[in-house]
């Protein structure tokens with residue numbers, strides 16, 4: 001009898017909705033209750049420093065090239081000792097989609113995502129973060145990495161003295 | 177003070193009380209609906225305005241009153257302005273014939289707890305329920321919008337499908353109570369409510385009144401998934417509010433009628449009659465909300481099929497069986513007063 005199974009199905013529906021009525025809601029009352037995001041949550045972006053306190057960013061433009069919405073812009077500059085840095089660095093958070101591609105592209109681990117998701121502003125121009133707003137004093141997620149110690153160029157140490165780096169070979173003495 | 181002044185004062189007090197209670201109840205029914213639907217969906221529902229969100233209806237009212245009162249340029253102005261009232265007024269009027277408590281004695285007078293004990297109360301209700309659909313049809317027509325028009329037409333199509341079965345399901349009630357007066361129908365159920373004798377008629381009536389107050393699964397004239405908002409698509413502000421509140425008043429009134437016809441009205445042990453009546457009526461309201469959270473919407477051909485091919489024949493058969501039964505019992509009617 002199809003009608004019996006229909007009635008059973010309808011009553012089953014009523015039973016399920018009644019059960020849900022008596023269940024505890026899953027709502028989180030946001031401003032009062034806050035969920036702790038996971039450490040790798042992708043929200044506000046920061047620029048980190050290396051363990052020696054120097055700026056990690058070498059202004060290589062890779063993050064800005066990787067960004068799908070083009071919200072990173074900067075101007076590269078070079079110090080006398082050959083160390084590159086960003087003269088200015090700007091992220092427009094009103095365009096950022098928090099995809100994390102910039103952080104993945106960065107060879108120096110300078111640009112990193114943080115779990116701080118509360119970045120609402122009244123004025124949209126306040127969402128344009130300059131280098132001063134982005135640069136933090138810590139190392140972020142990788143606290144022992146210093147790009148220039150691995151880079152094989154003479155900035156923080158003479159050539160050949162970097163980590164896992166062999167001294168340069170004199171090509172003229174390399175005779176068979 | 178002459179006797180007639182006291183009578184008029186009592187009557188006015190009764191009217192004022194009913195108006196106040198019904199309108200407040202309708203506003204809070206909206207709140208209750210939002211809460212219960214939220215619970216069904218594992219949410220918390222409105223809880224920001226006032227303690228536990230209890231002032232939400234007030235906030236809704238202020239919002240509706242301060243919104244722009246929009247009237248489409250090509251609309252038929254007079255009908256457009258008239259339609260919301262035509263939807264809400266019959267709903268309130270119907271309550272006039274519902275007895276909501278036992279008669280009480282105030283200042284030496286026997287005051288019946290209903291506004292008007294019409295001897296054709298049941299017919300009065302059927303007539304008003306047909307008029308109520310004019311608000312829907314006219315509102316849909318006057319808006320000059322295709323969605324509204326379709327909603328209005330669907331409202332009419334729905335009316336002719338459920339109205340017949342609703343009327344027929346009430347015939348056994350009249351046969352049992354031998355009266356069209358709602359006070360008499362309640363009095364006939366002093367010991368045993370009619371739902372015990374007439375479970376089928378009760379079921380048919382319940383389905384029909386769900387269609388009557390245009391609620392899911394029969395919210396075909398509104399059908400927000402297909403028709404934007406159906407007949408009240410073009411309405412805004414308090415005019416929309418009037419349609420909306422009319423729908424909820426309708427729920428209360430139809431719940432009260434179902435209580436009166438089948439659940440013994442205000443009769444009940446221990447508690448005061450008014451409380452029994454309110455409890456039963458609110459139980460219907462809760463059931464409507466619960467049903468909204470459970471069932472999907474029918475297509476309108478399905479509703480017609482249900483109304484014409486299932487409910488109406490069933491109601492007719494039910495009348496026949498009831499007639500036989502009453503004839504066989506002869507004068508030994510357990511229900512005759």
Ligand code: SF4
Pocket residue numbers: 045063066067068069070071072091095096097098099100101102103
């Ligand atoms: S997170 Fe994505 S969108 Fe935001 S700055 Fe980085 S690459 Fe651009």
Ligand code: SF4
Pocket residue numbers: 056057058059060061062063064105106107108109110111
């Ligand atoms: S943040 Fe990283 S990827 Fe972007 S310019 Fe600086 S070093 Fe390059």
